[in-house]
Amino acid sequence: MLNIDIVPCLQDNYSFVVHDTETNTVAVVDPSEFEPINNFIEKKLKKIDYIFNTHHHFDHTGGNLDLQKKYKTKIVGSKKDEKRIPGIDIKLSDNENFKLGCIDFKIFYIPGHTNGHVCFYAKDERVIFTGDTLFSLGCGRVFEGTHIEMLNSLNLIKRLPIDTLIYCGHEYTEKNLDFCIKYEINNNRLEEKKEWVISKLSKKEPTIPVILKEELSTNIFLRCDVLAVKKSLGMENSSEVEIFKKLRDLKDSF
Numbered sequence: 001m002l003n004i005d006i007v008p009c010l011q012d013n014y015s016f017v018v019h020d021t022e023t024n025t026v027a028v029v030d031p032s033e034f035e036p037i038n039n040f041i042e043k044k045l046k047k048i049d050y051i052f053n054t055h056h057h058f059d060h061t062g063g064n065l066d067l068q069k070k071y072k073t074k075i076v077g078s079k080k081d082e083k084r085i086p087g088i089d090i091k092l093s094d095n096e097n098f099k100l101g102c103i104d105f106k107i108f109y110i111p112g113h114t115n116g117h118v119c120f121y122a123k124d125e126r127v128i129f130t131g132d133t134l135f136s137l138g139c140g141r142v143f144e145g146t147h148i149e150m151l152n153s154l155n156l157i158k159r160l161p162i163d164t165l166i167y168c169g170h171e172y173t174e175k176n177l178d179f180c181i182k183y184e185i186n187n188n189r190l191e192e193k194k195e196w197v198i199s200k201l202s203k204k205e206p207t208i209p210v211i212l213k214e215e216l217s218t219n220i221f222l223r224c225d226v227l228a229v230k231k232s233l234g235m236e237n238s239s240e241v242e243i244f245k246k247l248r249d250l251k252d253s254f
């Protein structure tokens, strides 16, 4: 069985401790920093077999080297980022499988935010770690890739089973929600969602994970092909990528 704990790090990052309870194999996804992860591990599991990095940014890899040193951890990441992920040991290619104990993970290259960005997907468990590509109600900035690449990456995630649970790298949901409400005015689902998000945050609970089905009906960046979104932007005749670029530009200054 797969057990996932959320460990808040830095200002608004999430790292995840992933435990295959059957084989007692442990991975940490995107350790932003040493201290909070180490505190969690010392109290509970006492070991880290692997670190999974979705991309090279410091707020996702900052804990790599100290955790590796203390726990003799193997660091897993994209072959494309072998020169940028600190301490990388296991370099995976697009579509490659990786076993965490008896849990099968597959990695997909999802460029856009960075060129070497990957997600870790456990199909049988219906779980995906999306780093800074897909957030709840939003998506990452397009730093290194193109808008088409980022859109294709989001569309790859869109095609997964709708009951997939999404674990993303930041708590950006509330601000993302305000953006979705502003630019998809007639989506009633967003107002309902707002109550839930505010209630979670007021209790200092994460709004993560979120189920893909829910994101498909609320996350405007997954809805660039929806006529209601195009109309809302006054861009009825624009292509999906034109809508995506417009939304990303608007969000960059939101």
Ligand SMILES: [Fe+2]
Residues within 6 Å of the ligand: 055, 057, 113, 132
């Ligand atoms: Fe990032």
